[in-house]
Amino acid sequence: MTGKSKSYALHLCLIALLAAAFFILPQYHVGVLSRVMVLAVYAMGYNMLFGYTGLLSLGHALFFAAGMYGFGLSVQQGGLPTGLALLIGLATAFTVSLVVGFLALRTKEVAFMIVTLMFAQAGYLTVLYFGSITRGDEGFVINTAKRALFGVDLSDETARFWAALLLFSVTLLAMAALVKSSFGRALIAVRENEERAMMLGYDTHRLKYVAVLLSGTLAGIGGMAYALLFGYVGATFASVQYSIFPLLWVLLGGAGTTIGPLLGVLFMYYLIDISSSFTDAYMLVAGVALLILCLFAPQGLAGELRKRVFPWLP
Amino acid sequence: MAAMTLLETRALTKTFGGIKANTNVDFLLPEGQTMALIGPNGAGKSTFVGMLCGRIPATSGQVFFEGKDISALPAHKRIALGIAYTFQITSVFANLPVRENVALAVRRDGSRTEAQVMDRVDHVLDRVGLLDRADQVAGDLSYGHQRILEIAMGLGQDPKLFILDEPTQGLAESEVTEFVDLINDLKGSTTILLIEHNMDVVMRTAEAITVLNFGEILANGTPQQIQNNPAVQAAYLGTSHAED
Amino acid sequence: MEFGPHLILASLEGAVTAAILSLTAIGLSIVFGVMRVVNVAHGEFFMLGAVFAWYISQFLGTHPALGFVAAILIAPLLVGTLAAGLDRLILQRIDYNPERTIVATIGILYILQQGTLMTFGPDARPVAPPFNQVIAIPWFEFTDAGFEIYWPWGLGITSYKLFIIFAAAVVLAGVWLLMTRTKFGLIMRATQQDRETAQAFGVPVDKVFAYVFGLGAALAAVGAVLVVPVQQAHYLMGFDPLLLSFIVVIIGGLGSLPGTVIAAVLIGMTDGIISVFFSPTLAKIIATLAVAMVLVFRPRGLMGK
Numbered sequence: 001m002t003g004k005s006k007s008y009a010l011h012l013c014l015i016a017l018l019a020a021a022f023f024i025l026p027q028y029h030v031g032v033l034s035r036v037m038v039l040a041v042y043a044m045g046y047n048m049l050f051g052y053t054g055l056l057s058l059g060h061a062l063f064f065a066a067g068m069y070g071f072g073l074s075v076q077q078g079g080l081p082t083g084l085a086l087l088i089g090l091a092t093a094f095t096v097s098l099v100v101g102f103l104a105l106r107t108k109e110v111a112f113m114i115v116t117l118m119f120a121q122a123g124y125l126t127v128l129y130f131g132s133i134t135r136g137d138e139g140f141v142i143n144t145a146k147r148a149l150f151g152v153d154l155s156d157e158t159a160r161f162w163a164a165l166l167l168f169s170v171t172l173l174a175m176a177a178l179v180k181s182s183f184g185r186a187l188i189a190v191r192e193n194e195e196r197a198m199m200l201g202y203d204t205h206r207l208k209y210v211a212v213l214l215s216g217t218l219a220g221i222g223g224m225a226y227a228l229l230f231g232y233v234g235a236t237f238a239s240v241q242y243s244i245f246p247l248l249w250v251l252l253g254g255a256g257t258t259i260g261p262l263l264g265v266l267f268m269y270y271l272i273d274i275s276s277s278f279t280d281a282y283m284l285v286a287g288v289a290l291l292i293l294c295l296f297a298p299q300g301l302a303g304e305l306r307k308r309v310f311p312w313l314p
Numbered sequence: 315m316a317a318m319t320l321l322e323t324r325a326l327t328k329t330f331g332g333i334k335a336n337t338n339v340d341f342l343l344p345e346g347q348t349m350a351l352i353g354p355n356g357a358g359k360s361t362f363v364g365m366l367c368g369r370i371p372a373t374s375g376q377v378f379f380e381g382k383d384i385s386a387l388p389a390h391k392r393i394a395l396g397i398a399y400t401f402q403i404t405s406v407f408a409n410l411p412v413r414e415n416v417a418l419a420v421r422r423d424g425s426r427t428e429a430q431v432m433d434r435v436d437h438v439l440d441r442v443g444l445l446d447r448a449d450q451v452a453g454d455l456s457y458g459h460q461r462i463l464e465i466a467m468g469l470g471q472d473p474k475l476f477i478l479d480e481p482t483q484g485l486a487e488s489e490v491t492e493f494v495d496l497i498n499d500l501k502g503s504t505t506i507l508l509i510e511h512n513m514d515v516v517m518r519t520a521e522a523i524t525v526l527n528f529g530e531i532l533a534n535g536t537p538q539q540i541q542n543n544p545a546v547q548a549a550y551l552g553t554s555h556a557e558d
Numbered sequence: 559m560e561f562g563p564h565l566i567l568a569s570l571e572g573a574v575t576a577a578i579l580s581l582t583a584i585g586l587s588i589v590f591g592v593m594r595v596v597n598v599a600h601g602e603f604f605m606l607g608a609v610f611a612w613y614i615s616q617f618l619g620t621h622p623a624l625g626f627v628a629a630i631l632i633a634p635l636l637v638g639t640l641a642a643g644l645d646r647l648i649l650q651r652i653d654y655n656p657e658r659t660i661v662a663t664i665g666i667l668y669i670l671q672q673g674t675l676m677t678f679g680p681d682a683r684p685v686a687p688p689f690n691q692v693i694a695i696p697w698f699e700f701t702d703a704g705f706e707i708y709w710p711w712g713l714g715i716t717s718y719k720l721f722i723i724f725a726a727a728v729v730l731a732g733v734w735l736l737m738t739r740t741k742f743g744l745i746m747r748a749t750q751q752d753r754e755t756a757q758a759f760g761v762p763v764d765k766v767f768a769y770v771f772g773l774g775a776a777l778a779a780v781g782a783v784l785v786v787p788v789q790q791a792h793y794l795m796g797f798d799p800l801l802l803s804f805i806v807v808i809i810g811g812l813g814s815l816p817g818t819v820i821a822a823v824l825i826g827m828t829d830g831i832i833s834v835f836f837s838p839t840l841a842k843i844i845a846t847l848a849v850a851m852v853l854v855f856r857p858r859g860l861m862g863k
């Protein structure tokens with residue numbers, strides 16, 4: 001098999017495996033998997049910018065929260081129909097990406113990290129400031145009646161799983177196609193050597209801007225899906241914690257790999273889940289795990305796999 | 315009929331914080347010519363070509379390409395017009411395979427299907443003799459091969475103007491010979507501007523020579539004219555004294 | 559008119575914030591300047607300084623001044639040693655790769671935070687200031703009787719807060735002397751200029767880095783020991799100083815010490831002044847966006863060329 005058909009097979013296998021998990025795993029883990037898949041969509045959005053374009057953002061919670069609040073506020077506080085509210089969430093995430101990308105891309109490297117961090121922090125504080133509408137840290141719950149789409153009740157555990165799997169699969173396949181496309185390869189060129197890419201005639205600024213737009217909007221879709229499927233919107237999701245999570249997931253799973261984000265979320269989720277069952281200090285365990293991975297598997301799980309076993313891994 | 319002018323500069327000037335790197339450079343490059351740009355160290359050659367392809371913004375003056383004023387265009391747009399530039403300090407995509415390095419150059423204009431891109435890449439790699447290393451990671455190549463890869467990336471762009479900034483620097487003797495053959499092979503199909511220290515390479519490739527000294531054009535003409543020019547000899551002798 | 563005295567009070571509060579911020583940010587700036595790494599755990603070293611100060615003052619338990627003096631001597635030393643150890647144990651092994659350093663320091667952040675939560679607990683704990691007289695803010699007016707000074711609003715600042723400003727200035731002067739007048743400073747600057755050349759000239763770069771990392775953390779700890787009598791020690795107190803220090807270091811121009819101090823004063827003062835007149839949240843939003851805009855339009859910082 002060629003690398004291309006192998007990667008095609010890999011992605012379909014992964015999706016089949018996740019689908020099979022629904023029938024094999026106990027209900028608790030099916031629930032976990034739904035959550036992991038939605039967060040993996042967020043992580044894939046982050047990976048597009050960090051893993052493939054080489055831009056390290058510390059403010060992606062802003063995009064996640066833009067989708068989440070754009071949808072959540074308009075459906076719950078504004079009373080709009082679910083479909084329309086989803087479109088508003090999408091538009092919000094896109095607009096925020098448009099503005100943040102325009103401004104933040106004027107900076108580079110550490111300054112880019114800090115500027116994105118600042119914008120996200122301002123977003124978080126804005127959510128708190130308008131506490132009378134957003135309910136701040138406490139957050140708000142979206143009525144079960146509002147969490148239906150095309151007549152499917154998405155608060156139901158089964159429907160939620162399949163919806164999450166559908167969203168995850170579409171995103172995964174789109175990412176796989178994207179990174180093999182000439183656009184995706186140009187992004188990799190920007191990551192590897194921006195000046196050389198420019199001197200080959202690539203409009204590197206435009207490439208980076210499009211990457212921010214796609215990445216931010218995808219993160220927003222993740223936020224929206226989270227609100228829709230799990231029915232809760234809160235300021236935690238806009239906090240710096242949620243900007244650092246996707247960085248960790250992607251680094252753990254393997255930056256610049258298609259399956260890395262899912263592996264990273266899965267690993268981190270179960271790490272915290274398992275360790276919190278025998279100790280309160282799950283953050284301690286997470287910290288130690290980070291250090292160990294950082295010292296011994298710097299390419300992340302999928303990256304190490306690619307380096308040692310499957311060089312064709314996309 | 316005289317050959318059309320491909321590239322022209324008018325009063326091109328660059329100052330770095332009061333220090334003049336280039337002063338009022340008026341330069342003409344006819345289409346199809348292979349021209350060498352020579353001059354002592356610090357004469358402003360790299361700054362000059364940097365301004366041609368837009369890497370370095372000019373302080374004043376204009377650049378014309380195919381009769382159009384491109385002074386205000388950013389680097390990537392100038393490149394897209396048909397200028398290729400190889401870096402003085404090797405700059406390849408070190409973590410990507412050799413094939414992908416050239417493919418990025420070929421693919422940019424978007425006119426080819428991926429299969430056509432790969433055909434073209436193989437053709438270019440074959441031409442420079444890197445085809446058997448196509449699947450290696452570029453960073454693993456020897457220095458000489460990386461320099462050749464740079465040239466292959468330039469060829470992959472199908473440039474109208476090919477600017478090579480000190481391409482033979484650090485190459486072994488046999489590689490230099492291969493390079494000279496390659497340039498002579500390209501002659502006629504593209505216009506070449508070659509910055510070069512190695513006078514032997516210049517004499518074996520160039521049809522015309524421009525000499526820069528202290529950021530100004532000191533002389534231009536055929537290789538014979540330049541060789542016999544007393545001002546050029548003085549400039550070279552002068553700086554070699556200063557370097558000692 | 560109430561505006562005048564409030565402004566004075568705000569400026570003094572701002573100066574206290576600025577003083578603490580300068581110390582913390584200088585620590586981050588030195589580490590970034592010399593080692594070219596972003597230390598995300600910097601705020602946790604600040605937090606540890608405060609927590610150690612509480613333990614030390616509890617342990618001694620006699621007069622608050624004794625506890626304070628002991629804390630300001632011992633806590634930074636402990637924190638600095640810990641940081642230097644972490645540098646050798648972790649950062650050196652990943653060769654200060656920028657991205658991996660960020661992940662590693664996030665890992666350190668989690669460990670320090672959780673470790674503190676498990677030992678020190680979730681409560682905020684106060685440390686008594688060594689002295690604490692209230693100094694009222696005077697106001698003056700030209701009346702028919704001539705020039706008059708009076709204390710009409712009962713607004714005041716404590717002597718300890720003035721001491722913070724003074725102590726921070728002394729420490730900063732010390733850092734400046736260390737950087738410019740000592741052999742260690744020279745070695746640090748040489749390493750900052752060109753790591754390879756310094757190494758070639760026999761500078762033990764690994765050792766210098768460990769010291770620099772320790773020094774950076776110790777400076778944050780000094781800031782924290784100074785601030786605990788005003789702001790209680792808490793295991794989550796590290797985030798705000800981290801964020802503000804980042805801002806200050808960037809605005810001041812990366813790795814520039816005078817720029818860092820000027821930016822710290824600027825940010826500390828505006829933060830203090832804005833928050834007196836607006837809701838703290840709104841003040842923070844405005845300040846955060848303002849900083850982001852400065853970075854966007856003056857990416858080399860206000861002092862950069």
